Structures are given as C-alpha cells and as structure tokens.
Amino acid sequence: MIIMMNAPTTDQVNRVMDKLRQLGLDGHSITSSDKTIITASGDLSACNAELYERMPGVDKVVIVETPYKLASREFQHKNTVVTVGNASFGGENIPVIAGPCAIESYEQLYQTAVSAKAAGAAMLRGGAYKPRTSPYSFQGLEKDGLEIMQAVGLKVGLPVISEVTDPRKVELIADYVDMLQIGTRNMQNFVLLKEVALTKKPILLKRGLSATIEEWLMAAEYILAGGNNQVVLCERGIRTYESYTRNTLDLSAVPVIKHVSHLPVIVDPSHGTGSWRWVNPMAKAALAAGADGLLIEVHPCPEEALSDGPQSLTPANFTQLMTELELLTAALGRSLNK
Amino acid sequence: MIIMMNAPTTDQVNRVMDKLRQLGLDGHSITSSDKTIITASGDLSACNAELYERMPGVDKVVIVETPYKLASREFQHKNTVVTVGNASFGGENIPVIAGPCAIESYEQLYQTAVSAKAAGAAMLRGGAYKPRTSPYSFQGLEKDGLEIMQAVGLKVGLPVISEVTDPRKVELIADYVDMLQIGTRNMQNFVLLKEVALTKKPILLKRGLSATIEEWLMAAEYILAGGNNQVVLCERGIRTYESYTRNTLDLSAVPVIKHVSHLPVIVDPSHGTGSWRWVNPMAKAALAAGADGLLIEVHPCPEEALSDGPQSLTPANFTQLMTELELLTAALGRSLNK
Amino acid sequence: MIIMMNAPTTDQVNRVMDKLRQLGLDGHSITSSDKTIITASGDLSACNAELYERMPGVDKVVIVETPYKLASREFQHKNTVVTVGNASFGGENIPVIAGPCAIESYEQLYQTAVSAKAAGAAMLRGGAYKPRTSPYSFQGLEKDGLEIMQAVGLKVGLPVISEVTDPRKVELIADYVDMLQIGTRNMQNFVLLKEVALTKKPILLKRGLSATIEEWLMAAEYILAGGNNQVVLCERGIRTYESYTRNTLDLSAVPVIKHVSHLPVIVDPSHGTGSWRWVNPMAKAALAAGADGLLIEVHPCPEEALSDGPQSLTPANFTQLMTELELLTAALGRSLNK
Amino acid sequence: MIIMMNAPTTDQVNRVMDKLRQLGLDGHSITSSDKTIITASGDLSACNAELYERMPGVDKVVIVETPYKLASREFQHKNTVVTVGNASFGGENIPVIAGPCAIESYEQLYQTAVSAKAAGAAMLRGGAYKPRTSPYSFQGLEKDGLEIMQAVGLKVGLPVISEVTDPRKVELIADYVDMLQIGTRNMQNFVLLKEVALTKKPILLKRGLSATIEEWLMAAEYILAGGNNQVVLCERGIRTYESYTRNTLDLSAVPVIKHVSHLPVIVDPSHGTGSWRWVNPMAKAALAAGADGLLIEVHPCPEEALSDGPQSLTPANFTQLMTELELLTAALGRSLNK
Known part of the structure; x- marks a missing residue:
C-alpha cells in the first residue's frame, strides 16, 4: 500500500x-x-x-498488493487439479461438460447425455433451479429435475453438475450432484459462497456479468477461506456495449488467470456468445488461449428448448465440434479428457 | 413480438x-x-x-413489448407512493435517508442519527449484514447491529432501513426494521426477492452494478408478482470504463423510470460516485433530474469508518447539503419530507 | 511514478x-x-x-502524477473564463447554446435562432460539415451552411458555433464562426487538435464516446500546448451497455472536472440522452451538478429534421425549459447568461 | 423498418x-x-x-435491415481476398504482420525485419506518424520514418504498412508503403476514410476503441463506397471496465464478421491485451476463432522502445510463437502465408 x-x-x-x-x-x-x-x-x-x-x-x-491470498499463484505455485469422477480440471487433459440449459424431462436429458458421452463429453450439466430474469419464465423442475439428473448420470456413466441459487437448498442439491455451480448472478452472493464452501464438493464458479478478474478471484477466496479448495473458475462472457453477441467472451482472462492463480479455468462459449453459431469457433479459441475445459450447451431439439434454445448445439453440432477439438488439442500438446 | x-x-x-x-x-x-x-x-x-x-x-x-407488467406505467397510471413512518416516497415531498454504511456501535449510530434528524433526514440507514468483496473485511455486527438500529431509531424518532442478504435472515431483519434493502449485488438474487415479497414490508431495490433499466424493473416485478407492491427503486451508479469515480451515476435512469413505471425512484450519490467530494453536487443533480428521494452516507468520523469512509459525509457536510437542497426543491416546486 | x-x-x-x-x-x-x-x-x-x-x-x-499540466487546477488555480461575444463560459452566469443538429436552410436556421434568442439562448449552433455513421446519410450543406449560419447570426445577434472535422477546412470555418466545435469522434484526432490550436478561436471540445476524463483533459492539453487557452469542455454522454438512452450522460464528470481543472465545462443533454423527452430533466440536473453552460438541440419542426430529430426540442419545449432554468439557477446562486 | x-x-x-x-x-x-x-x-x-x-x-x-450494403455477405457472397505483395488476406493462407509500434531508426527496423522475416512474417509494420494520448510523448519520425521503412522493406523483401492520421499526408504516405493503416482513433474520421479510398491502396481498418461491429462495417462502407474494395478489418480490443488487460480483445467479432461480411478480418493481440505476456495465447486463440491474419508488435529491445514496449515481443518470443502457430494452423486446416 x-x-x-x-x-x-x-x-x-x-x-x-x-x-x-x-x-x-x-x-x-x-x-x-x-x-x-x-x-x-x-x-x-x-x-x-x-x-x-x-x-x-x-x-x-x-493498493499494490493483490487482495486475494489463497487463490494466488504466489501462495501455491503448483496448479490445483480438481477431480470429478473421471474428469480432471487443471491437468494436461481437457474435460468438456455438455448438456441442456434446463432439465426438461428424463427423455430430453437422457438423449442428450447419451449423445454427449458418445462424442466425448466428460460431464453432464443441466439446470434444475433456474435463475430467470422474468418471474414469468420457466423456473426449472426443481427437485424432480435433480432426480432425473442423478438417474441419467448413473445410467450413462457421467458425473453431473447443477446450479445452486439458494443457501437453503445447497445440502439437498449436493446430495444429488457431483459438482455445484455458482452462476454468474450469484458470484458475489457471499452467503451462498460460504454455504457451498461447507459442502466440500467441487465448485464451478462462473464469473459475474461485470466482475473484474480481481473480484472473481475474491469470490473464489470466499470458498477457499471457507475450507474448500476444489474450485474451478468459468469465464462466460462479460457485459459490454456490443450487442451483436449476447455477452463479450473475455478470453484474455484465461491466460491472466493461469498467470496469477493456481486454480483451473474453463470457458462457456454458449452463454459467452448467446448464439450456437459462434460456439464452435469460440470453443476452439478458448482452448487455444489455454483453457482447462469447456462448458457447452447441447439440446436434442434446440427449437423446443424451454430456455436458451438459440445458443444450444444439436448433438450433431456437438459431435462435429468434438472431432475438431481432438485435432486442435493435439496441436496444442494436450488432449481431450474423455 | x-x-x-x-x-x-x-x-x-x-x-x-x-x-x-x-x-x-x-x-x-x-x-x-x-x-x-x-x-x-x-x-x-x-x-x-x-x-x-x-x-x-x-x-x-x-420483442417490442416491455417484459414487465405490474411495474409498468401502462398497468398503473398513477404514481405508487410508498410510506415508511413519516417518510413518503413518490409524492410531492422528498425524503432523505441518511446514516453510516455499517453500524459500528450504539454511540456511532446514535450520534449520526441525532445530527441527521436535526438536519432534516426522514429515515436512518445502517448495515448490519454487509456484503463485502473480501472475506477478510468487516462483515457487520449482525444481530447486535439490528438491536442497536432498532433502539436508536425509536429513541431518535426515525424509521430505519437495513440490508438483507440471506433468505434465512429476512424474517429476523424484518422484525427490527421498517424497510428492507436489496443491495446491488442481490438485485438478481431471485430467491431473496421472492422472500422479501412475503414480508409485505416496504422494499428498497438498488439497481445492479451492470443491470439494464429493464432488468431492474424485472427484479421489481418479482417482488410485485410476489404480492408486495411497496417497492422503491434506487439508482446507485453503474459500472463503466471510467475510473475517476467508483461507478458512473446514471441519472438519466430517473426520468426514464418515471416515464415507464409508476414506482418511486431515489438516488444514492454516495455509492454512485465513491467519494464524499461529489456527493453534494450529485445529490442536487439527482433531485433536479426528478428523483423522489436520496440515500446519503453520513458518518460522525469518516476517517475512522470500518467501511466506505471515503464516500461518507460528516454531519457538518450533511447539514450544509440539506440547507442547499431546501432551496433547490423549492425552485423545483417540491419540498423536503422532514 | x-x-x-x-x-x-x-x-x-x-x-x-x-x-x-x-x-x-x-x-x-x-x-x-x-x-x-x-x-x-x-x-x-x-x-x-x-x-x-x-x-x-x-x-x-x-503513475501517480496527473499527465496533464496546462489543463490542471494545480497549474492555474483560477477558473478560465472563455468569452464568445456576450457569452461567457466559466463565470457566474450560465450561457445556453441552442440550435439544430444540421443547418438545412436559411429559413430553418433563422426561425430557430429567433425563437432561441427570445427564450434566452446566448449562442446559436448548427452543423455544416456533419460526421455521419453512414456514407448514405445527409453530410451537411458545407460552405453554403456556413454562409447561412454567419448571416443568421449577424441578423439575430447571436454568436455562432459549428463543428470542424477536416484540418484542411479549419481556416475556412474559422472565418465564418465565433467558436469551433471538436466533435466526439474527433476528440483524439490530434492532427485536428493541433490545427484548431493555431486559430486562436474559442474551442468547444466534446468528450469522446468512450474517453476517460483523463484522456479528455489530455486532448485539451494538445490545444493548450498549441498556444490556445480558450477551451470549453462539453460532456455529451459516454457509451455503456444501457440501451434505453442513446448514451449515458456522465454528470459526475462535471464536479470532477471543476475540481481537477480550471477549464469551463458544459453539458449536452440532447446527444447525451438521444431523446427530447429526457432533455429537460437532464439539463436541470447538469446545472445542479455545477455545469457552466448547456448545449441544446432545437429544431422548428423535429419530425422533418434531416438529422437527430428525435432528440431535438421544439421552440415551445425550449422556451419552457429556459423558464424552469431561470428559477433553478437562482436557487443555485447563479443566473442565465442571456 | x-x-x-x-x-x-x-x-x-x-x-x-x-x-x-x-x-x-x-x-x-x-x-x-x-x-x-x-x-x-x-x-x-x-x-x-x-x-x-x-x-x-x-x-x-x-430498423431490421443491416445499414451496410457493399460490406455485407448478402451483397457479395464470395470472400474478398486482399493481396499485398506475397501476402494474401482472406484466403486459405494466413499472413502475419510484424514490427515495432514506432520506427525509431534504420538499425532498429532493419534488425526487426530480418528476424521477423526469418521467423515467417509476411509483412513489416512500423509507425512514422504516431497518434499519442499526450502531446508530450514521442510523435514519430514522420517522413524520415517513411524513408527508413521503404528502404528496409525493399532490402529485406517484405511489403510494408504504416498508419495515416492526416488527410493531407495520405498521398505522401501512399508513395512509400504498400498498405495504409487507419488506426483505432480514426475509425470514424470520415474525412480520412474518404481520402484513403481515393488511393486504391489496400487499407487495414482497425476497429474503434468502443465501436460496435456495425459501426466498424459502416466505416468500411465509406471506403468501399469511395471505390476502394481492398479493405482488411483488424480487431484490436475494445474498452471495457476490466483493467487487468489494457483492452478486452473481442475475438467473437471474428466469426461474426466472417458471417455477415465478405471482408477479411485479422487480429492484433498486442494492442488488444497491452502486455507481451498475453500475446502468444491470444494470437493462437485468434487463429482458432477463424482470423485471416495477425498483427504482432516485435521490437529488438522492448525495454528501450519509445512506444508500447510492454506489449512488444522480442524476436525470440516471436520466433517461438510462429513455430507454435505453424502446428496450430495445420490442425485448423490452414497454413501460414510466408
């Protein structure tokens, strides 16, 4: 100072x-x-x-000191590797998490999971409790959704991740899933951060819509200081004036995070761009920038999706993307974590 | 559409x-x-x-339709007036809420309240549960703070407002205060919005750090749709690239909100600018733009404040401001609600 | 450093x-x-x-030093007052510049000027060389526009201001007008800044669309360092994510500029908001924030305007505004410069 | 509409x-x-x-129509390929432009050019007329710089590119270089755009610091409508609230541009990030996103650079980057244009 x-x-x-x-x-x-x-x-x-x-x-x-301590590369020189079933974030191999924005039915999630796994996905995602801008939008299947997710994950053989939005539901959700997601709107919901720290489950911490990298690492610091060091960061686009894409995917955050922190960082090009059309090139760009994984929205029938249809890949789009990523990761000296 | x-x-x-x-x-x-x-x-x-x-x-x-319904001026043509004790938001008179960022002790809050009331404040503010960027910063006196606040409010004769951050604490806090504040980081904490709707207490809903006016009104819509129509909006600065001020106070939001919605809107120039130096001119600008009230940080000794000292007015600064606002509101055809 | x-x-x-x-x-x-x-x-x-x-x-x-020198309050403690005919920027009295976005005809400008002067405007504005986003939009009457402007200004008795966009046209335009405007897109057109410095004419320097206050003062520094100290700054809205208004009028810049610099600063609520509906409240807010003047678009028939019709006031709107500003400035201890 | x-x-x-x-x-x-x-x-x-x-x-x-016509993919379905010497932008092969921010001396530029060419660069860049935020910063060697650039280009066998900032200098600069650059601050300097259109030289049009994709294409439209269809777009970072990087490199703009326009688009990760540390990963990310080329700052001794030292690669950094890009482009089904 x-x-x-x-x-x-x-x-x-x-x-x-x-x-x-x-x-x-x-x-x-x-x-x-x-x-x-x-x-x-x-x-x-x-x-x-x-x-x-x-x-x-x-x-x-x-203030010239960095305000985060446990999250800093100075505190821990070696990369943290977060393991969820067969998926490892932060090592040489790169896991891809795939699935729909919202869980709509067993059939929808099962179909997605089968095709995603066949294409090489390492984890299955799906929202059961959805934070929606409008009180009139579909808010998720809640507990029924968690049951579907758990059943599908076991059946298909993929670890599962779902979002928590309510500190009173953290324990319940943690019983059903392998990894908890803190969504962009809750990155600075400190009450929730303290609660998920207590679960000792791996946490995926999405960057807030207009969070600085420093604030994002301070949010991680809340979880680390709460005794849970299984944190994976997820860049998902920031808010700018540009309206052609829904958000502006800040890929520079990837090398910055790798430099200042030991935590793994993955990228969500689906929310980051808001349109399936840009998901393929931006997924590739994310890995070229050094990301430790991807989060991709896949829906068996995007035009029927109850949420985020426009940004979802079809299973065929996803399979094509995974083929291209295989070539790309080889050129980068890494490989997909399948 | x-x-x-x-x-x-x-x-x-x-x-x-x-x-x-x-x-x-x-x-x-x-x-x-x-x-x-x-x-x-x-x-x-x-x-x-x-x-x-x-x-x-x-x-x-x-989509050409506005997504909010209950919050829109089309739905209710007449201004909503929210009453908290003697303070009325949305009518001709303009209440000013004053107090420290965080409640630190009975003495600190009492001193502030006495001088604020003498200067013409209509309500007392103070944080008991503080959302802080760093887990290492002072997090508030919690329940002890609420007890101090209630006692001081009664003693001095001012209604009190404090922030809620946890859905599990809403009922508790509602027992102690006259108005609940949803802070900027929780504007889209939909779980919390649904919970405060149930209290039927007046709610002060701060604008999210990078929320659009539409998203802000949709957050209000959650509370209105939950059966609570006592909502006051509070502009407190948005995040931009400009770093001279902590945030960019978006005063244009005031006439926009008055045009599209029937809800009252007040302005917080303390958080909106981040420095006591700009609070006086921006408080005046807010009223000239048509704001229905102000939220001003006042601390008996800003250099000793545990939080937000740089943006707090001293009691003397505040008294001076109120004198100037009296003249200004008269010129605008309104008056202070003392 | x-x-x-x-x-x-x-x-x-x-x-x-x-x-x-x-x-x-x-x-x-x-x-x-x-x-x-x-x-x-x-x-x-x-x-x-x-x-x-x-x-x-x-x-x-x-770098802890401010990079501007001649523009700083440390360099010159006393306010600079820039005088253009009877209009003085930076003193107690507040001049209002009014006129259409673009000069379209003698009749249009004359009508505007007569009504603006009657309402209390101190200067007449109008564009002859228009920077337009599209090559297919109306680009201005050019030299014919300047001749109209000069004639109308003399006839009505108001000093005139128009924008320069081309270093090769600076001398020509300076022959016809009393003050030169550097538009938002040219704030960092350093070639043009150096050229207008040579004219010794008063310069109105608009803030760039996403310029920091520091960059804006550095642009002023170019003109001051070029030997011309007759610079008036003009806040006209910055680019943010909010789309309800065309730009976000950053009124906090007014007290900041007054604190760090001796140069006068005025506000353009027409471009700053993009809609005539918000011009009246934001003009008042600008003066309450401490602005040294206003720039207001007025058009005799906004729905026929070739440029910026939606944000122009009618002469009747403008007269109403000036009446309200008269009351307001009195309450602020200042008065309009008519 | x-x-x-x-x-x-x-x-x-x-x-x-x-x-x-x-x-x-x-x-x-x-x-x-x-x-x-x-x-x-x-x-x-x-x-x-x-x-x-x-x-x-x-x-x-x-308005639902796109405002640009000649720049749109609807107007011309086939990719435009812009050729400068042996470098072709918009085809299968990917040219890399390398060189210092500012030309400082024959020796400095010659050393850079020799090593850049050896590493596989297709063009040489260097500024002779520098737009600088401060009037007190180095403004470039001007005509002497152009002479150095032309001599070095011929000697080493690389086509050269330099920035124009003044419509009065366009003809002069066009005599010395193979491609003209419009810098970020001049993207909406319409006077300059019209002037460079007349030269019929290939133009590199950098995106404005806070320009939307649409405004950027409208700037290209000025050049195309002026009769010059040799336009290459260059993404170089936009201004956001994030301060860890100097600008936020908006790589999503690459697939968007390729979708809506036929013009080639390249990326400048040096200005886009502001630090040499992020240039390597972001250069790779740019190509993975589909960019048609790169612009990289290289300086023989960055710590002695008169401008932009912190973001310049050393010749050794650059050689390493080019080796990695060779592998990467192969995996993407393209190759470097050497």
Whole structure:
C-alpha cells in the first residue's frame, strides 16, 4: 500500500504512521519537495485504503498488493487439479461438460447425455433451479429435475453438475450432484459462497456479468477461506456495449488467470456468445488461449428448448465440434479428457 | 413480438403460425419479395423470442413489448407512493435517508442519527449484514447491529432501513426494521426477492452494478408478482470504463423510470460516485433530474469508518447539503419530507 | 511514478536508478523483505511507465502524477473564463447554446435562432460539415451552411458555433464562426487538435464516446500546448451497455472536472440522452451538478429534421425549459447568461 | 423498418404511409386491438428511423435491415481476398504482420525485419506518424520514418504498412508503403476514410476503441463506397471496465464478421491485451476463432522502445510463437502465408 500526501504537516504524517503501526504494518516515508510518500508493508488484510483516504493531508492511496491470498499463484505455485469422477480440471487433459440449459424431462436429458458421452463429453450439466430474469419464465423442475439428473448420470456413466441459487437448498442439491455451480448472478452472493464452501464438493464458479478478474478471484477466496479448495473458475462472457453477441467472451482472462492463480479455468462459449453459431469457433479459441475445459450447451431439439434454445448445439453440432477439438488439442500438446 | 423470415417456404411460415396459435397468440403475416414478417400479439408472458429463433426460415425475432407488467406505467397510471413512518416516497415531498454504511456501535449510530434528524433526514440507514468483496473485511455486527438500529431509531424518532442478504435472515431483519434493502449485488438474487415479497414490508431495490433499466424493473416485478407492491427503486451508479469515480451515476435512469413505471425512484450519490467530494453536487443533480428521494452516507468520523469512509459525509457536510437542497426543491416546486 | 520490484538483484535496482537519473528524475528506493519500491519525482513528461515495465526485476509501475499540466487546477488555480461575444463560459452566469443538429436552410436556421434568442439562448449552433455513421446519410450543406449560419447570426445577434472535422477546412470555418466545435469522434484526432490550436478561436471540445476524463483533459492539453487557452469542455454522454438512452450522460464528470481543472465545462443533454423527452430533466440536473453552460438541440419542426430529430426540442419545449432554468439557477446562486 | 403506433388515428397512420411513399418505400399496415404495425421495405438508404420517431402516434421504430450494403455477405457472397505483395488476406493462407509500434531508426527496423522475416512474417509494420494520448510523448519520425521503412522493406523483401492520421499526408504516405493503416482513433474520421479510398491502396481498418461491429462495417462502407474494395478489418480490443488487460480483445467479432461480411478480418493481440505476456495465447486463440491474419508488435529491445514496449515481443518470443502457430494452423486446416 502506498499513501501519497500533498504538503502534509509533520503531525499529519505522524498520524498516518501511527495508524499503520497500530495495525501491525511497517511504514516508510519519503519526502521530496512538498510530497510525502509512505509505503506500507505487512499483513495483507490490514491494507485498507479506506482507512487512510480521509485522513488529513492524504492525497491518494494505492493498493499494490493483490487482495486475494489463497487463490494466488504466489501462495501455491503448483496448479490445483480438481477431480470429478473421471474428469480432471487443471491437468494436461481437457474435460468438456455438455448438456441442456434446463432439465426438461428424463427423455430430453437422457438423449442428450447419451449423445454427449458418445462424442466425448466428460460431464453432464443441466439446470434444475433456474435463475430467470422474468418471474414469468420457466423456473426449472426443481427437485424432480435433480432426480432425473442423478438417474441419467448413473445410467450413462457421467458425473453431473447443477446450479445452486439458494443457501437453503445447497445440502439437498449436493446430495444429488457431483459438482455445484455458482452462476454468474450469484458470484458475489457471499452467503451462498460460504454455504457451498461447507459442502466440500467441487465448485464451478462462473464469473459475474461485470466482475473484474480481481473480484472473481475474491469470490473464489470466499470458498477457499471457507475450507474448500476444489474450485474451478468459468469465464462466460462479460457485459459490454456490443450487442451483436449476447455477452463479450473475455478470453484474455484465461491466460491472466493461469498467470496469477493456481486454480483451473474453463470457458462457456454458449452463454459467452448467446448464439450456437459462434460456439464452435469460440470453443476452439478458448482452448487455444489455454483453457482447462469447456462448458457447452447441447439440446436434442434446440427449437423446443424451454430456455436458451438459440445458443444450444444439436448433438450433431456437438459431435462435429468434438472431432475438431481432438485435432486442435493435439496441436496444442494436450488432449481431450474423455 | 415480430418474427422476420428470410425466403421461407409456406411450410416454415405455417409452422411458426401454428406455434403462435398453440400458445394463444394472434399472428399476422406479410410477405414482400422474399421476406415474410409475422407480427404476434396477445399475452405478454407467451412472447418468448427463444422459442422462434431456431425455427427453420426464421432470421430474427424482435420483442417490442416491455417484459414487465405490474411495474409498468401502462398497468398503473398513477404514481405508487410508498410510506415508511413519516417518510413518503413518490409524492410531492422528498425524503432523505441518511446514516453510516455499517453500524459500528450504539454511540456511532446514535450520534449520526441525532445530527441527521436535526438536519432534516426522514429515515436512518445502517448495515448490519454487509456484503463485502473480501472475506477478510468487516462483515457487520449482525444481530447486535439490528438491536442497536432498532433502539436508536425509536429513541431518535426515525424509521430505519437495513440490508438483507440471506433468505434465512429476512424474517429476523424484518422484525427490527421498517424497510428492507436489496443491495446491488442481490438485485438478481431471485430467491431473496421472492422472500422479501412475503414480508409485505416496504422494499428498497438498488439497481445492479451492470443491470439494464429493464432488468431492474424485472427484479421489481418479482417482488410485485410476489404480492408486495411497496417497492422503491434506487439508482446507485453503474459500472463503466471510467475510473475517476467508483461507478458512473446514471441519472438519466430517473426520468426514464418515471416515464415507464409508476414506482418511486431515489438516488444514492454516495455509492454512485465513491467519494464524499461529489456527493453534494450529485445529490442536487439527482433531485433536479426528478428523483423522489436520496440515500446519503453520513458518518460522525469518516476517517475512522470500518467501511466506505471515503464516500461518507460528516454531519457538518450533511447539514450544509440539506440547507442547499431546501432551496433547490423549492425552485423545483417540491419540498423536503422532514 | 512508483516502480515496484519483486526480489530484484542489486544490479537490477541500479539499472532502474540509472535510467531515472539519465532522464533527470529523482529516485528513492526502499527495500522491505523481498520487495523494493522506488519512488521517482521530477519532470512530469519524463514519467513514462513503458520505459520501466519491461526492465528485469520490475513487477509493476504506477503513475501517480496527473499527465496533464496546462489543463490542471494545480497549474492555474483560477477558473478560465472563455468569452464568445456576450457569452461567457466559466463565470457566474450560465450561457445556453441552442440550435439544430444540421443547418438545412436559411429559413430553418433563422426561425430557430429567433425563437432561441427570445427564450434566452446566448449562442446559436448548427452543423455544416456533419460526421455521419453512414456514407448514405445527409453530410451537411458545407460552405453554403456556413454562409447561412454567419448571416443568421449577424441578423439575430447571436454568436455562432459549428463543428470542424477536416484540418484542411479549419481556416475556412474559422472565418465564418465565433467558436469551433471538436466533435466526439474527433476528440483524439490530434492532427485536428493541433490545427484548431493555431486559430486562436474559442474551442468547444466534446468528450469522446468512450474517453476517460483523463484522456479528455489530455486532448485539451494538445490545444493548450498549441498556444490556445480558450477551451470549453462539453460532456455529451459516454457509451455503456444501457440501451434505453442513446448514451449515458456522465454528470459526475462535471464536479470532477471543476475540481481537477480550471477549464469551463458544459453539458449536452440532447446527444447525451438521444431523446427530447429526457432533455429537460437532464439539463436541470447538469446545472445542479455545477455545469457552466448547456448545449441544446432545437429544431422548428423535429419530425422533418434531416438529422437527430428525435432528440431535438421544439421552440415551445425550449422556451419552457429556459423558464424552469431561470428559477433553478437562482436557487443555485447563479443566473442565465442571456 | 418496422414502425409501431400506439392507438393512432386514421389520419396519423395515413401520414406515416404517405411519408413512406414519398421516399419510395413500400408500407404495409396491420392493426390489432389498439396497436398498428407498419412494415416498410425498399431502398435501404431511405430507411431512417429518425424521420418517423417524432411523428404523432408513433411509439417506436425498429430498423431490421443491416445499414451496410457493399460490406455485407448478402451483397457479395464470395470472400474478398486482399493481396499485398506475397501476402494474401482472406484466403486459405494466413499472413502475419510484424514490427515495432514506432520506427525509431534504420538499425532498429532493419534488425526487426530480418528476424521477423526469418521467423515467417509476411509483412513489416512500423509507425512514422504516431497518434499519442499526450502531446508530450514521442510523435514519430514522420517522413524520415517513411524513408527508413521503404528502404528496409525493399532490402529485406517484405511489403510494408504504416498508419495515416492526416488527410493531407495520405498521398505522401501512399508513395512509400504498400498498405495504409487507419488506426483505432480514426475509425470514424470520415474525412480520412474518404481520402484513403481515393488511393486504391489496400487499407487495414482497425476497429474503434468502443465501436460496435456495425459501426466498424459502416466505416468500411465509406471506403468501399469511395471505390476502394481492398479493405482488411483488424480487431484490436475494445474498452471495457476490466483493467487487468489494457483492452478486452473481442475475438467473437471474428466469426461474426466472417458471417455477415465478405471482408477479411485479422487480429492484433498486442494492442488488444497491452502486455507481451498475453500475446502468444491470444494470437493462437485468434487463429482458432477463424482470423485471416495477425498483427504482432516485435521490437529488438522492448525495454528501450519509445512506444508500447510492454506489449512488444522480442524476436525470440516471436520466433517461438510462429513455430507454435505453424502446428496450430495445420490442425485448423490452414497454413501460414510466408
């Protein structure tokens, strides 16, 4: 933390230095002409710009430390590998999670699962509790959906993932699925983050719609600090002014995350673009950028989907994509985790 | 809803018309050269672009209806007035809610409340359960904070408002306060929205950090559809690329909301700008834009605040602001609700 | 400038210190555990993060100095007042510039000017060279438009302003108008900025569509550094994800600019919102936020306008607005500059 | 174009229909309960929402036609291939343009060119006229830079590209280089676009910092409508709230452009990310997304660069990247254009 002071009195400088000392931080001050610059080091969590910005004589406070600790590459140099059944996120092999936006029926999920598995998917996704912008939209099959999901997963032999939106339902959902998803709207639902930390289940943490990379890692930090280190990050597009795509898929976040954190990061090009048409090229781009996995929406009949039909691949589209990804991963020195 | 088709076959057009009919919508089609345009009207909630976008021959679907119903000015022409003790939001008089970001102690809240009331505030705010970006930041006094708030409110004679973040705590908090706040991070926490609807308490619904006006009204729609029509909207800045201010206060949202909805809308220039320095001019601008109230952070000693010190006014700043607002509201043909 | 080094060798630190010295900067280094922090002070223009970021051992470079000099409040404490005929920007009185987006005919401009002047406008605007998104849209009357503008201005007794888009036309346009406008798309057209600096005419510099406040002031710096200190800034909305309004009017920029710079700043709520419906409340909000003037589109018959009809006020709308602004400015302790 | 009217009178509908007829458009109206919807078809350039939005009874106007014509895939189904010396953009082979941000000396450019060519670059880039945010930054070697560039290009055997910023310099620069670049700040400098159209030289048109895909294609339309169809588009990152990277590289724009337009599109990961560290993964991602080429900043000694050092690759980085791209393009069924 760096505290800049503009023509401060000796007393004002001392007051800042005292406050640093009280909080166990080391402060060093340099004065040059009428500016005094104080650099503080020590325990991260005591570095709080807010405590200094209003002190008399202080002009600006710059936090140069990263605010996340457990999620940082400095804290743990080696990649975290998160394992869900046969799927491993963060290692050499790349798992692809496939499935419909919402679970609509046993038949719909089963068909999807069979074809997805045949094409090489490593996990099955499907929403039972759906956060929908409109109270009038389909809100999911809820518990019935979980039962379908569990049954289909066992039958087809794929681990399953579904979204949690309510802290009161975390335990229930954790009983049915192998991995819990925190959706984009709940990335900063800290109550929910603390609750999923308690389950010790692997967590897929989607990036918030307008979250910075730092806020996203701080959300992961909530889960890690809660004692659960099985966190996989998922880039799914951010909100920008561009309206041609539903969101703007921020693939640069992939190498950035790999550099600053040890956590695996996967990409969801379906929500990230909002149209099936861009899923194939953006899935390939995600792997070329270094992603540790993909999340792809697949529906046996997208035009009948109760949710997100326009962005779902058909089973045939998905099979074609997986064939192309096989070639691509080989060229990148990795391979699909089937 | 308008469905555009590019050189469709008769069969493709019929299929779309059939689907509209099944869902109880009236469809009319026009064909001109190789384009067919179908306009559909009827029950709003059946207008779902997703159901048509993947049908063969369909090029584009444009929803021209507003997706919110109960929140719209068309549904209710007259302004909704939400009353909390002596404070009325949506009428001629303008209430100002004041108080610290977080409740830190009885003394801190009492001092703030006394000076705020003396300056003309109509309600007292203070956070007991704080959503914080970092798990290492102060998370609030929780139940102790609520008890302080209730006691101070009664003593000073101001209705009180505090934030809810957990559906399991809604009932508890509702017992202590006069109005519940849904914070920016929870605007699309639909589970929480449904829960606060059940309390029948007045709700202050802050705009999400990157929510569109439409999504914001859809969040209000969740509460209204849940049977609670006591909703006040609060603009508090949106996320943009500009970093000089913490957020970009979108004051144009005020006249837009007043035009499309009957709900009252207030403005929070403290979070909206992130610095006490811009609170005074932006509070005035908010009222000039037509806001029905203000939410202002006031702290007896901002440099000691455990949260959001940089954006808090001192009691002296606040008193000065209220004096200026008195003159301003008179020029606007309104007056402060003291 | 602050240079942070992560576990640097003595040699690496020396190399950075040497480079600072070569460029005439004073460097001070502090080492604490494995971090070295170097603070550099001296001539602003030598503070270039790029020169240090790639040096071995350097982790991060933070520029804490403001990059603008002549535009800063530190450089000139007193407000700059820019005078154009009877209109003065930056003083107590507030001039309103009114007129159509594009000059279409003598009759159109004359009618507008007469009614605008009667309502209290201090200047007349109108575009002769129009930057249009589409090559197929009306591009302006060009030189004929300038002649109309000059004639109408003289006849009605209002100073006139028009936009320049081409460095080859600056001299010509400067012959016809009293103030030159740099439009939003040309805020970083540095060639054009250097050219208008040479005219010594007052310049209205609109903020770029996605320019930061800092970039905007750096654009002003180009004109100031070119020897022309008659610069008025104009906030006109920035690009965000919100689509209800054409742009998001960033009124917080007004108090920020007044704080960091001595230059006058006015607001254009017509382009800032894109709809005549929001012009009245946002014009009032702009003045309440502290703006030094307004730019308002007025057209005698908006539905016949060749450009920007939807955001133009009718003469009757404008007269009504000016009456309300008169009351408002009095409450703010200022008055309209008529 | 679709014009929606809310409970219009017969007279209001007729007035709209008359206006459509005057402008040569076909209008069809449908009335259902109190809504009237008019669909208009005919000559694109007459579809101007502005002309109808202020007409009495009109509620909303939706333009469903794409505003660009010559740039659209509908106008020309076959890919445009732009050839510059041995480099071909838009065909099977993928050219990589390499070079420093700014030309600093013969020695610097020559060294870069030799190593870039050895690694497989197809073209050499370098700025002679630099648009810089600060008037105090290095502005380029200007004509001396062009002479160096031409000499080095001939000596090493690579076609060269440099940026134009001033309509008065277009002819001069066109004499020295094989391709002209329109930079991000000038994407909507329509005066400059019209001028480069006249040269008949191949044009590299960078996307504006906050330009929509549609605005970008409209900028291309200016050049195409000016008689020059040798346009290559270049995605270089857009401005968002995320500050970890300098810009947010919008790779989804690549498949979108390939779908809606016949023009080639390349990607500049150097400006797109702002740091050399992310150039390698994002260059690969760009090709996987379907880009027709790359623009990469390479500098013999990035820490001495006068501009954009932090984002430049060293010759060794570049050689490594090209080796990896060779493998990647093979897996994608394409190859590098060397």
